Amino acid sequence: MTAQPIHPHQPERVPRNAEGIAAALSGERRMEFYRQLLAAAPEQAEGVLRGWWCEAMLDTDPAGDRLTAAALDGTLPTTAVADLVARRQEAGLPVE
Incomplete structure (x- = not known):
């Protein structure tokens, strides 16, 4: 059994990868995302992606x-x- 989101987005507005996140962010925010991702240690990269994915989802929310x-x-x-x-x-x- 797999966990499913309570309110799934079909299809998901922002893919859960660096390319999808960067595409959803505007210029300055995209640069900050890349700066943090490149500066992150390997064990921190997942946290950076998760945090910025949330930001990208908020930025692209129609409401x-x-x-x-x-x-x-x-x-x-x-x-x-x-x-x-x-x-x-x-x-x-x-x-x-």
Whole structure:
């Protein structure tokens, strides 16, 4: 059995590799991504890719402008970290 995302993106907007991430980022952010990836030790590269993949997904989110406006207006719904941790544990998902 494999774990599936709760809200899968079909097809995924940003491929989970360096090329896909770089293509989704704009100029300065793309350069910062490459700088961090090239400076990372081999054991750190996965973390760099994971972090920048999240950034690229946010940058390409079709609802991104609406979410940003809601966050700035203070109307964006929030969830406590403790609630998220409890939900992941109940679902049998890892908590790092």
